Amino acid sequence: RVNRGDFMKALEEVHPAFGVSEEELLQVVQNGIIHYDKIVDELLKSGQLFVEQVRTSTRTPLVSVLLHGPPGSGKTALAASIAQDSSYPFIKLISPDTMVGYSEAQKVAAITKVFMDSYKSPLSVVVVDNIERLIDWTPMGARFSNSVLQTLLVLFSRRPPKGRRLLIIATSSLRPILTDLGFAETFDSELRVPPISSLRAVEHVLQSVELFPSDQHTRQAVRMLEEAGFSSRDEFSTKLQIGIKKLLSIVEMARQEPEMVAERLTRSLPKPKGILKNSPQT
Ligand code: ATP
Numbered sequence: 001r002v003n004r005g006d007f008m009k010a011l012e013e014v015h016p017a018f019g020v021s022e023e024e025l026l027q028v029v030q031n032g033i034i035h036y037d038k039i040v041d042e043l044l045k046s047g048q049l050f051v052e053q054v055r056t057s058t059r060t061p062l063v064s065v066l067l068h069g070p071p072g073s074g075k076t077a078l079a080a081s082i083a084q085d086s087s088y089p090f091i092k093l094i095s096p097d098t099m100v101g102y103s104e105a106q107k108v109a110a111i112t113k114v115f116m117d118s119y120k121s122p123l124s125v126v127v128v129d130n131i132e133r134l135i136d137w138t139p140m141g142a143r144f145s146n147s148v149l150q151t152l153l154v155l156f157s158r159r160p161p162k163g164r165r166l167l168i169i170a171t172s173s174l175r176p177i178l179t180d181l182g183f184a185e186t187f188d189s190e191l192r193v194p195p196i197s198s199l200r201a202v203e204h205v206l207q208s209v210e211l212f213p214s215d216q217h218t219r220q221a222v223r224m225l226e227e228a229g230f231s232s233r234d235e236f237s238t239k240l241q242i243g244i245k246k247l248l249s250i251v252e253m254a255r256q257e258p259e260m261v262a263e264r265l266t267r268s269l270p271k272p273k274g275i276l277k278n279s280p281q282t
């Protein structure tokens, strides 16, 4: 199992030639990648295959992949991790977080610049994080920035100049609206990033972040969750659904009160009944 220290060390060892905003990427994968379920490895493996495809195939100079899944399921971290592991000479993250306060025109310019820069490198990977926030999607009245949307649509399907290859990894928590917005045929591949839905995975996470002093304590806490009504077996009954991001933030809060960690965890997880009611699903 990988802890934060190992992860930071691994990232430090990668120093691609130019264009890489290492800090940006480090920030979004700051908790590292925990291999809590086989799906995590499958997603990373699929990402690697796209990286290899773009690197080696002369017939596919442009490949685009969409990672979609409910909020907090780990899309940004996985996208950044795949990008980072590519060790391509140009790796860049386009994120709404770095464009706070930008006008539409400034956003269009910033996004366009990243793609133009990528065309100068023989091999590039661009992560386009959180499409719906980039275009300022507002469910109320279904409003959004049309100029940013058009920019993305054009750049997502423009072939890079001769001899240049580009992998685009986009993320979204709102897969259903993307079709209406015109992204229906845009992506070569779509991968769903599911929330954590088994107690085994929760146990794995708790162990890797060393919330409890021993694995025995961890198992005790998981048993408490089971008693509280969370099921990991029956695929069709109400069961645990929680994004890794939320789980990790609960863990950090629980650390503040070490003596009642298990209880706190049980209390703060979404209740077994009606868990999905308020969270948008993709
Ligand atoms: P949002 O819907 O808010 O954009 P997200 O789906 O992009 O959320 P992230 O921001 O990637 O989720 O948050 C996932 C967090 O969990 C990160 O801090 C990441 O380091 C950590 N993490 C640990 N293990 C994993 C994993 N297997 N996959 C993804 N993220 C992981």
Ligand code: MG
Pocket: 075, 076, 077, 129, 130, 171
């Ligand atoms: Mg995200």
